[in-house]
Amino acid sequence: MSTYPSTALLLVLSATVVAAATAPTHTTVPTATATTASASATAPMSRVGDVVTAAAVVPALTWRPCDEPKGPAGRECAELPAPVDYRDPDGPQLTLAVYRLRSERPAARRGALLMIPGGPGGSGARQLAQKGDALRKEMAGAYDIVALDPRGLGGSTKASCELAPDDRYLVSLRSWPGPDGEITENVARSRRIADACGRHGGAVLRGFSTANEVRDIDRFRQALGERKLSAWGVSYGTYVAAVYAQKYPQHTDRWVMDSNGDPDPARVAQGWLANMAVGVDDRFPDFAAWAADPARQDEGLRLAQHPEDVRPLFLALAAKLDRKPKDSTTAEVPLTGNLLRQALQNALAGNGSFPQLARLVQAAQDPAAEPVLPAELAEPLPDQDAAVMIATICNDVRWRGTVPSYARAVAADRVRHPLTAGMPVNVSACAFWKDAPAEEPTRITAEGPSDILMIQNRRDPATPYSGALKMRSALGDRARLVTVDHGGQGGHGAYLANGNACGDRAVTTFLTTGRRPAGDVLCAD
Structure with a gap:
């Protein structure tokens, strides 16, 4: 995904930014209605709560070839109009970019398999580019593989908050407290971001x-x-999938949810963020074992003689950088303690990032070295990417807390989880959001068809196992859970990510044959 890492929970939560897809970009809202003269599929009116969910007529899709250099061959693209506000289905429309890989064996085709990206901020086009070939091989023609860019992303209609560049660095958007746990600057920035989005974002x-x-x-x-x-x-996409299965159970066939969060409707993303402190603690021992492995000696990347020494080394270094940031190779962006903590959180998403983190730690320790910052931390996020990740989590649920309560939570969390220094429970722009959520979050329940397979790494730094167990409990007999005893190669993301044959086989078998494990299963690493 351009220069940014590809794993995602929430962009603001799991340190990911998704670059724009190669499809055309729409920055204004078209005025055409969804009813067109083209061939169309008639759809009955339906409601989610008090909101009409579809216009009476949905246009047919006009597919065109749109291969991209690093993506799977045979990709097709189309544009789907949708209401800006489903309460006014014939009012202003926006455009959704949609994508398809046709089944290569039409006789074996049984339907369409939708890839739902993580985020908020994950692009369907980018997910298809990264995993489309592998998924196509596993499915052996059983599906057309389809995806869409959610509102605000890739080729879909975008919006802007017009944030200042300093407010768009990942280490700024995430509310890392000051060195002593002070949150005054976080409060001011959060107010500023909420105000800018309220003034500039529009409908x-x-x-x-x-x-x-x-x-x-x-x-x-x-x-x-x-x-x-x-x-x-995947990731935040599991929550989207769970809500869809709750609202439209009659339209779900074989439903896979990979890297799951706690579906608590009272907190939603606020809860996911808080849970990440546990996720980082769960996952850090994998990095410590890697960094102390004698094999790192020949690579010049060994940080300590014993795994148990890596954590105090890291914490002491972050505290030192809190007091005295170190100039980096990026002008006017020094390596601070919080930037180092953010780099850790990014790197824990997959073992492939461990060498870069080890080099950063070594450079921070060396008085003569100038640290090279990870690309995703060295420059501001694009304004439209920042807008979609902020707005989605703030529009989903009203965030609970007052400034004093956030300060108390930060002080306590810094003690319990020093690797994340209180950030996961700190104030955000959502605390000052101008518009109340348009509707209440969906409560995930056990009511509905038993057609869901969950898969989860046991040591996931972004969506910790404890949160996944709460999703599993909420779904009851509707779901089965495949636990992969893993943190490794794809610490965040399990299917087609870790090389774990047991986990991959369970998902592939379910999608291609409909057979699920009779009960929850554990796949050894």
Whole structure:
């Protein structure tokens, strides 16, 4: 994904930014309505709560070839209009960029398999580029593989908060407290971001939400002419998948949820962020074991003689950088303690990032060295990417807390989880969001067809296992859980990520044959 890492929970939470897809970009809201003169699929009116979820007529999709250099061959693209506000289905429209890889064995095709990206901020086009070939091989023609860019991303209609560059660095968007736990600067920045989004985002930005992504997915289903969809949702995409399965159970076929969070409807993303402190603690021992392994000696990357020495080394170094930041190779962006902590959190997403983190730690320790910052931390995020990740989590649920309560939470969390220094429970722009959420979050329940397979790494730094167990409990007999005893290569993301044959086989078998494990299973690393 351009210069940014590809794993995602929430962009603001799990340190990922998704670059724009290669499809055309729409920065304004088209005024055409969804009813067009083109061939169309008729869809009945339906409601989610008090909101109409589809116009009476959904346009047919006009597919065109759109291969990209690093993506799978045979990709097709189309544009799907959708209401800016589903309460006004014939009002202003926006554009959703949608994508398809046709089944290479039409006789074996059984339907469409939707890839639901993580984020908020994950692009369907980018997920398809990264995993489309591997998924196509596993499915052996059983599906057309489809995806969409959620509102605000890739080729879909975007919005802007017009944030100042200093407010768009990842280490700024994430509310890392000051060296002593002080949150005054975090409060000021959060107010500033919320105010800018409220002034500049407009109706399009107010429509960035999980509820609307779910409605957009069902609109896509109708445009595809499919009675049911199968799906593979990853990270934040598991929550989107769970909400879709709750709202449209009659339209789910084989449903895979990979790297799951706690679905608590009272907190939603606020809870996911808080849980990440536990996730980092769960995952850090994998990095410590790697960094103390004698094999690192020949690579020049060994940080300590014993795994148990890596954590105090890291904490002491971060504290030193809190007091005296170190100039980096990026002008005017020094390596601070919080930037080092953010680099750790990014690197824990996959073992492939461990060498870069070790080099950063070594350079920070060496008085003569000038640290090279990870690319995703060295420059501001694009304004439109920042807008979608902020708006979605703020539009989904009203965040609880007052400035004094956030300060108390930070002080306590810094003691319990020093690797994350209180950031996961700190104040954010959502605390000062101008518009109340348009609707209540969906409560995930055990009511519905038993057609869900969950897969989860046991040591996931972004969506910790403890949160996944809460999703599993909420779904009851609707789901089975495949636990991969893993933190490794794909610490965040399990299917087609770790090389774990047991976990991959369970998901592939379910998607291609419909057979699920009789009960929850554990796959050894």
